[in-house]
Each structure stands twice: as C-alpha cells, then as structure tokens.
Amino acid sequence: MDDTALWIVSLLASTVRLATPLVLASLAGFYSERAGVVDIGLEGKMLTGAFAAAATAAVTGSPWAGLAAAIAASLLLALVHGFACITHRGDQVVAGVAINTIAAGLTAVLANAWFDLGGRTPSLDGGQRFLGLHFPLAEAVRGVPLLGRFYGEVIGGQNLLVYLAVLAVPATSWVAYRTRFGLRLRAVGENPAAVDTAGISVPWLRYRAVLITGLLCGVAGAYLSIAQGAGFQENMTAGKGYLALAALILGKWRPYPTLAGCLLFAATDALQARLQGVALPVVGAVPVQIIEVLPYILTVLLLAGFVGKSIPPKAAGQAYVKDR
Amino acid sequence: MSQTVPLSVPPQPGPWAVELVGIDKRFGPVHANKAVSLRIRAGSIHGLVGENGAGKSTLMSILYGFYQADEGQILVNGAEVRIREPKDAIALGIGMVHQHFMLVEEFTVLENLMLGAEGGALLKDGIRKARAEVERLEKAYRLDVPLDAKVADLNVGIQQRVEILKALYRGAQVLILDEPTAVLSPPEVQDLFRILDALRAQGRTILMITHKLKEIMAITDAVSVLRQGAVVASFHTQDTNEAALAEAMVGRRANPAVRRPGAPAGAPLLTVEDLSIFDERGVERLKRATFRVRAGEIVGVAGVAGNGQSELLEALSGMTPFQRGRVHVNGRDVTPESPMDPAQARRQGIAHVPEDRLRRAVVKPFPAFQNALLGYQDDPAMADGPRLNWKRVAAATARLMEDWDVRPRQPSLRTSLFSGGNQQKLVLGREMERDPNVLLVGQPTRGVDIGAIEFIHRRLLAMRDAGKAILLVSAELEEIMALSDRILVMCDGAITGELAAEDATEGLIGRLMAGITDDMEHGSRADAAGGAA
Ligand SMILES: Nc1ncnc2c1ncn2[C@@H]1O[C@H](COP(=O)(O)OP(=O)(O)OP(=O)(O)O)[C@@H](O)[C@H]1O
Ligand SMILES: [Mg+2]
Numbered sequence: 001m002d003d004t005a006l007w008i009v010s011l012l013a014s015t016v017r018l019a020t021p022l023v024l025a026s027l028a029g030f031y032s033e034r035a036g037v038v039d040i041g042l043e044g045k046m047l048t049g050a051f052a053a054a055a056t057a058a059v060t061g062s063p064w065a066g067l068a069a070a071i072a073a074s075l076l077l078a079l080v081h082g083f084a085c086i087t088h089r090g091d092q093v094v095a096g097v098a099i100n101t102i103a104a105g106l107t108a109v110l111a112n113a114w115f116d117l118g119g120r121t122p123s124l125d126g127g128q129r130f131l132g133l134h135f136p137l138a139e140a141v142r143g144v145p146l147l148g149r150f151y152g153e154v155i156g157g158q159n160l161l162v163y164l165a166v167l168a169v170p171a172t173s174w175v176a177y178r179t180r181f182g183l184r185l186r187a188v189g190e191n192p193a194a195v196d197t198a199g200i201s202v203p204w205l206r207y208r209a210v211l212i213t214g215l216l217c218g219v220a221g222a223y224l225s226i227a228q229g230a231g232f233q234e235n236m237t238a239g240k241g242y243l244a245l246a247a248l249i250l251g252k253w254r255p256y257p258t259l260a261g262c263l264l265f266a267a268t269d270a271l272q273a274r275l276q277g278v279a280l281p282v283v284g285a286v287p288v289q290i291i292e293v294l295p296y297i298l299t300v301l302l303l304a305g306f307v308g309k310s311i312p313p314k315a316a317g318q319a320y321v322k323d324r
Numbered sequence: 325m326s327q328t329v330p331l332s333v334p335p336q337p338g339p340w341a342v343e344l345v346g347i348d349k350r351f352g353p354v355h356a357n358k359a360v361s362l363r364i365r366a367g368s369i370h371g372l373v374g375e376n377g378a379g380k381s382t383l384m385s386i387l388y389g390f391y392q393a394d395e396g397q398i399l400v401n402g403a404e405v406r407i408r409e410p411k412d413a414i415a416l417g418i419g420m421v422h423q424h425f426m427l428v429e430e431f432t433v434l435e436n437l438m439l440g441a442e443g444g445a446l447l448k449d450g451i452r453k454a455r456a457e458v459e460r461l462e463k464a465y466r467l468d469v470p471l472d473a474k475v476a477d478l479n480v481g482i483q484q485r486v487e488i489l490k491a492l493y494r495g496a497q498v499l500i501l502d503e504p505t506a507v508l509s510p511p512e513v514q515d516l517f518r519i520l521d522a523l524r525a526q527g528r529t530i531l532m533i534t535h536k537l538k539e540i541m542a543i544t545d546a547v548s549v550l551r552q553g554a555v556v557a558s559f560h561t562q563d564t565n566e567a568a569l570a571e572a573m574v575g576r577r578a579n580p581a582v583r584r585p586g587a588p589a590g591a592p593l594l595t596v597e598d599l600s601i602f603d604e605r606g607v608e609r610l611k612r613a614t615f616r617v618r619a620g621e622i623v624g625v626a627g628v629a630g631n632g633q634s635e636l637l638e639a640l641s642g643m644t645p646f647q648r649g650r651v652h653v654n655g656r657d658v659t660p661e662s663p664m665d666p667a668q669a670r671r672q673g674i675a676h677v678p679e680d681r682l683r684r685a686v687v688k689p690f691p692a693f694q695n696a697l698l699g700y701q702d703d704p705a706m707a708d709g710p711r712l713n714w715k716r717v718a719a720a721t722a723r724l725m726e727d728w729d730v731r732p733r734q735p736s737l738r739t740s741l742f743s744g745g746n747q748q749k750l751v752l753g754r755e756m757e758r759d760p761n762v763l764l765v766g767q768p769t770r771g772v773d774i775g776a777i778e779f780i781h782r783r784l785l786a787m788r789d790a791g792k793a794i795l796l797v798s799a800e801l802e803e804i805m806a807l808s809d810r811i812l813v814m815c816d817g818a819i820t821g822e823l824a825a826e827d828a829t830e831g832l833i834g835r836l837m838a839g840i841t842d843d844m845e846h847g848s849r850a851d852a853a854g855g856a857a
Pocket of ligand 2: 380382502743
C-alpha cells in the first residue's frame with residue numbers, strides 16, 4: 001500500500017518535471033501559431049537555448065547568466081524565422097526545418113570546439129544550476145501519509161523554472177483573451193487582411209508573437225540543461241519540440257487544453273521510464289521502441305477518436321500578401 | 325456621349341468632404357487609374373459606376389490607404405493629406421466596407437468591432453465602453469446586430485451591417501462601400517438604403533460603388549462614371565437617367581438581352597424527385613424538392629438567399645450528399661445510396677458555376693490559365709500522356725479570354741488580381757465552353773457590369789436555344805424573369821411555387837418568396853404547364 005503511494009508520488013513528481021519543457025515550448029508555439037506563423041522550429045530554438053545556457057553557466061558560474069544567454073540565443077533564431085517568413089514571406093515550414101537543422105549541427109560543433117568533451121558541456125555543480133526550492137514545512141508534514149510527500153515532492157521541491165512554466169499557462173490565457181495584444185494576435189492568425197484594414201501592422205504584430213515564442217523556447221532550453229539536467233548533451237531535446245507541437249494540436253491551440261496535452265505526454269513518458277525492462281503480465285517485457293512511440297500513437301488516437309477535429313488558425317502557414 | 329469634367333458646380337452649397345486630384349495608379353502593365361479627379365460633397369451620397377476592371381475598387385482602396393497612388397493628391401475637408409496606410413485613413417475619419425468583407429469569422433461581432441479600436445491595453449474597460457457606444461449607434465441607425473454572435477454564423481446581410489458598424493465605431497465621417505448590394509437580397513438592399521439615408525441625414529458622406537443603375541438613381545445625389553481607369557462623366561443624379569449612365573459606362577447604347585420564347589422544350593434532362601438535405605444538426609435545409617429541367621429551357625430558382633437554393637445547387641453538382649430522394653440526369657440515377665461526386669457529375673455532362681466563385685470556383689493564387697482548366701484537368705486534349713501541356717492550356721485560355729472578354733487578357737496573371745467581374749467571366753467561360761448538357765448556374769452576374777450582364781445573358785439564352793437544360797439560381801428577380809421559361813420559388817428550403825414565365829409577376833414571386841402560398845391557382849396551373857412530377 002505504502003509502496004504504491006510512494007510510486008504514485010514519484011510518478012507525479014516526475015510527470016511535472018517532464019511536462020515543464022513541453023509546457024514552455026507548446027506555449028511558445030501557441031503565440032507564433034495563433035499569429036499565423038507555423039513554427040516547426042521550436043525544437044531547434046530549445047536546443048540552442050539549452051546549449052547557450054549550459055555553456056554560459058559553465059563559464060560564468062551563474063544560472064541566471066545561463067538563462068539570459070539561452071533566451072538571447074533563442075530570440076536570435078526567432079528573429080531569423082521572422083525575417084524569413086514575415087519580412088520575406090518564405091515558407092514557414094521550410095524555415096522551421098532549416099532552424100532545426102542548423103541548431104542540431106551548430107550546438108554539437110560549438111560544444112566540441114569550445115569544451116572538447118565529445119559534444120557535451122562541462123557538468124555543472126549545484127551553484128551553476130536552478131535547484132529545487134524547499135517549501136516551508138515540507139519536512140514537518142513529510143510524515144503525513146500521501147499528502148505530506150505530495151506536498152514536499154510534487155507541489156514543492158521543484159526548481160524555479162517549473163513554477164515559471166506553471167504560471168505561464170494562466171498568463172498566456174490572460175494575454176490571449178483579456179488583452180488588446182491577444183485580440184490582435186488571434187485576429188492576425190485568422191484573417192490578416194482584417195487586421196491590416198483595421199489599421200494595424202501585420203508584420204509588427206507577427207514579429208512580436210514570434211519573439212515571445214523565442215523567449216519561451218529559450219527558457220525551455222535552459223530548463224533542460226541547467227535546471228533538470230546538469231549540462232548540455234548533443235541533441236538533448238530529443239523531439240520535445242515536436243511533442244510540444246503535438247500537444248498544441250491536441251489542445252486545439254488553446255492554453256489550458258494544451259497544458260492537459262503536455263501533462264498527458266509527460267505522464268506517458270514518466271510511465272515509460274518506469275516500464276522499461278519491466279516484464280508486464282501477459283505480454284512480457286515491452287520493447288523500448290514501442291514504449292517510446294507511445295506519446296505519438298496517443299496523439300493520433302486522441303485526435304482521431306476523442307478530441308474531435310482540431311482546426312488550426314485559418315491563416316497559419318500563409319505569408320500575408322496584400323490582396324483583395 | 326457627354327464628356328463632362330468632374331463636378332465643378334456644387335449641387336447644393338456645402339464644402340467638399342473628399343477631393344481626389346489626378347490620381348494615377350499602375351499595376352505593372354495595367355493602368356488601373358488614369359489621372360482621376362473626383363470631388364465628393366460633404367453630406368452626400370456619391371455613386372461610382374463603371375465596367376468590371378474600370379478601376380473603381382483600386383481608386384477607393386487608394387483613398388483608404390490600402391494601396392498607394394503613384395501620383396496625385398488627396399484632400400479631406402479641403403486640406404491636403406497623405407494616406408499611407410489604412411491607419412491614416414481611419415484617423416482622418418474615412419471608413420471602408422470592402423467588396424469582400426474583412427471580418428474575423430471566428431470572432432464575435434463585438435470582438436470584430438473592437439479590433440484596432442480596443443480603447444486600452446486591457447479589453448475589460450474597452451468592452452463595456454464599446455457595448456454602450458455600439459448600442460447607441462445601433463439605435464441611431466437601426467443597425468441591429470447580435471453583438472455576441474460569432475460572425476461565421478451570421479448571413480451576409482448582417483455581416484455587412486457589422487462592417488458598417490465597424491466603420492462608424494471608428495468614427496467614420498466618410499464611408500466607402502464597394503458593391504454593397506452585390507450579395508444582398510432585395511429586402512436587405514432596402515434595409516441598407518434606409519441606413520445610408522439615415523447616415524446622410526446625420527451629415528456623413530458616402531461613396532458607393534455599384535453595378536446597378538437603379539440603385540444609383542434611387543439613392544445617390546451625384547454619380548461619376550469610370551471607364552478604363554479614367555473618369556469619363558460626372559452627373560447630378562437628378563439630371564441623368566439609367567440609359568445615359570449605361571451609355572457613359574460602355575461607350576455605346578445599352579441593349580439588354582431579352583428572352584424570346586424558344587422552341588418548345590424537349591425531353592427532361594434533369595429530373596429531381598423528393599430531394600432532401602439535412603445539415604449536421606439534422607435540420608432539413610432542402611425539403612423534398614421535385615421538378616424537371618427539359619432540353620431547351622431555362623428554369624429559374626428565385627428566393628431570398630439562404631432558403632435552400634445553395635443546397636439545391638450543391639446537391640445537384642455532387643458537392644454535398646443528399647439524404648433523401650432521387651436525381652435522374654443523362655440516363656444516370658443518383659440516390660443517397662449511389663451518390664455522384666463532382667468529377668462524375670462533370671463526366672455526366674453537368675457543368676456547375678457555383679454561387680461563391682472565390683471559395684468554390686477558383687484557387688485565388690493560381691494564374692488564370694490554371695483556373696481555366698480546373699475541374700477539367702483530365703482532358704486529354706490538354707495533356708501529352710500524363711503530363712499537362714501548359715502551353716496548350718495557356719493558348720486555350722487566351723482564346724477563352726478573347727471569347728468571353730476577360731480583361732486584362734493575361735492568362736498568366738494571378739487570378740486574385742482580376743476584378744470580380746472578370747473572374748466571373750473566366751469561370752462561366754470555363755464551364756460553358758465544355759458544351760455540357762445540363763448547366764447549373766448560381767448568381768451568374770453577381771458583381772458583373774451591365775455590359776457583361778448583357779453578354780452573359782445572351783450566352784445563356786444561346787445555350788438554351790442549342791437544346792441544353794439550364795437551372796439558374798439568382799437573387800436578382802429581374803434576371804430570373806428576363807431569362808427563365810419557368811420559375812421555381814423557394815422559401816425555407818421548400819419549393820413554394822412554380823410559375824410559367826407568362827404568369828410570373830414580381831408581386832406573385834415576392835409573395836411566394838415570403839412563403840405565402842394561398843394563391844395556389846397560379847401555382848398549380850404552372851405546375852401542369854411545366855410538367856413537374
Ligand atoms: N494588386 C493588383 N495587381 C495587379 N493588377 C491589379 C491589382 N488590383 C487590380 N488590378 C487590375 O486593375 C484593374 C482595375 O481593377 P479594379 O479592381 O479597380 O476594378 P473594378 O472597377 O473594381 O472592377 P469590378 O467591378 O469588377 O470590381 C483591373 O484590370 C485589375 O485586374
Ligand atoms: Mg471592384
């Protein structure tokens with residue numbers, strides 16, 4: 001009994017940790033895509049952010065400097081994306097793929113050139129990372145069955161960026177549905193001509209959206225390398241950017257349902273880690289590969305059967321050309 | 325033809341609200357506006373007429389800042405202004421209702437109204453103020469719209485009101501309307517004119533583009549005629565008439581096509597029995613339609629838009645499945661169990677000119693020659709084996725453009741850059757040149773100038789005389805009455821009456837359109853004469 005409870009608490013705690021980068025990245029995608037700019041490049045921006053954070057933290061010794069560097073690097077890529085797709089009306093998907101390719105190559109090469117550790121950055125010690133925060137009374141209530149542990153390890157004990165991600169969801173919802181910027185953001189993703197004729201600049205609005213995307217991807221990257229992890233490894237995002245996009249689709253481009261999608265994926269991931277090598281009744285040990293594709297299969301199944309049609313913003317993917 | 329300069333003597337004392345001086349605009353080789361000068365009296369309604377592609381929309385888009393003039397000046401209330409983008413125009417009190425509405429369909433009416441005029445960084449305060457202000461405007465001009473409804477759920481008449489409200493909410497003193505009546509039913513047009521009248525009474529200035537000269541005579545104070553990019557005449561409305569305007573527009577006397585009774589109609593080519601369509605909510609949108617169209621006749625379908633005509637066309641063309649009934653066409657039986665898709669329908673000799681050309685008939689970014697092939701891409705004459713021969717397609721398109729007077733004659737121009745009427749001629753040409761047996765045609769002359777209307781009407785009549793069956797859906801009662809041999813009237817998804825051309829009067833059709841069917845005497849006589857099942 002107590003074992004099961006412990007198992008559940010640890011599963012939940014790990015779900016929260018795994019969900020954080022997904023939440024940050026899918027909210028990043030939210031801004032860009034609601035503005036009508038499809039962003040396949042979440043993955044690349046996150047990866048670049050992760051590298052910049054780890055490298056800077058290793059050199060300066062400050063996680064804050066690392067976070068700032070991650071954001072700056074990711075913003076730079078976001079600007080490149082914006083320049084290609086907004087200013088020059090390039091193909092958004094192609095630009096995104098290009099960013100991913102560049103990020104994957106560049107981070108590995110730079111890591112090797114600067115640190116010569118086989119594509120890694122030096123491992124960081126506690127002072128160079130964002131560590132779990134200790135909540136008041138966590139020790140005192142630890143003894144309370146289930147809830148005590150839950151409070152100490154799931155609600156509390158997480159690092160700063162986790163709480164940031166938690167706050168980002170209501171903040172995004174508020175921005176999107178309660179502010180002028182949000183109204184315009186949603187409008188430009190549906191019908192940019194309506195925004196243009198209302199006297200609002202379509203490019204400037206889209207640039208702002210893409211920059212927010214860059215900001216959040218940077219934070220997500222920093223989380224991977226200097227909060228959850230203790231250094232950068234080659235391709236450490238491992239498809240999280242795509243998974244974040246899947247969560248966004250699953251959530252029908254809305255903040256809270258997207259959060260639910262992220263939690264679902266994170267939970268499968270957490271479960272997956274605990275199932276690997278474990279022999280299940282009837283089927284025996286399940287091959288790792290099958291467990292790893294679980295989130296994707298889940299997306300397809302959920303989209304096909306349960307959530308219903310997920311319709312992207314109408315203007316997503318198209319450059320805006322003045323035209324009647 | 326009277327070649328007058330722009331109004332120089334004011335119709336009534338009062339300042340000019342807008343003065344355009346020597347506006348010139350080229351789009352590559354197309355000279356859309358040639359040194360256009362135009363003055364609009366404050367507090368008046370000024371009409372703008374001209375053939376398709378004459379440059380009306382371009383001129384108004386320049387005034388609204390959507391395009392930049394290459395040369396020329398704009399004066400608002402006597403002062404020279406620079407309008408670089410719509411923002412500048414809005415700040416000067418100029419509002420525009422575009423030919424194709426600029427609304428965010430996923431938004432509510434209120435959100436659409438507020439977009440760009442939110443009244444603060446947070447929506448909260450703005451919403452309250454907007455609601456109050458909009459309600460005041462609604463009352464002042466009797467512009468009722470449901471503020472919290474999603475725009476996508478509203479019909480075009482209401483969407484247009486939203487556009488007008490949007491402009492007024494931004495404080496427009498000058499309101500530009502680009503073909504506002506093209507998509508409206510007659511009662512909706514009456515409503516619009518009532519609103520425009522009220523706006524004029526409040527001292528606002530209105531610039532209205534239309535192809536319907538009757539409307540010019542009914543509501544405007546002055547009117548200017550554009551031809552091939554230049555202003556060729558301006559009149560005080562009271563000093564002119566429809567014939568004179570038509571002559572100024574096309575440079576020759578108007579000569580409307582009139583139906584001559586054709587040879588007696590032949591065998592039925594299209595038989596429709598008990599046809600019903602249910603939408604996804606289970607509402608019956610088309611109710612047991614039963615009729616026939618025979619070789620050598622035009623059957624017109626009259627009705628206020630949204631009363632099942634669109635569903636009828638879509639079912640017959642294979643675009644939407646139907647749930648009950650039977651269609652018999654060219655020897656083929658179509659039932660809910662054995663449906664027919666649009667490609668099969670084409671092979672069956674059915675051509676379809678959809679009502680909504682931009683959504684259903686063309687791909688806007690394609691060059692004209694690709695759209696001229698769309699739907700007939702399997703034509704072996706246009707291909708070498710599996711490869712389409714674009715040269716041949718372009719050559720065929722050039723011929724089509726010549727035949728159908730599509731301007732400019734550039735097969736490789738992006739379709740969205742043709743004016744509305746010219747897009748329409750391209751689609752009509754594509755469908756009618758293939759020599760179908762049955763032609764389904766929706767709103768063939770929507771947004772089309774009077775010269776082109778005559779032309780299109782003649783082609784439809786010629787096709788009828790060649791022994792084809794034509795089903796014509798139109799919101800223009802005049803058009804229905806001018807062309808049809810028999811008229812079906814629809815109301816609320818059902819056919820409420822069927823009249824022989826000789827028996828049809830506007831009054832009778834109007835009553836049937838409203839669903840008043842007590843006058844069954846006429847209806848049943850036409851039924852018998854028409855030979856409906
Ligand atoms: N953005 C553009 N690029 C190239 N050509 C254009 C563009 N916009 C308009 N044109 C061309 O300019 C000419 C004038 O077009 P405009 O839309 O002003 O005509 P219109 O008088 O409004 O016609 P309609 O009655 O059919 O709406 C047309 O030949 C059109 O093809
Ligand atoms: Mg026009």
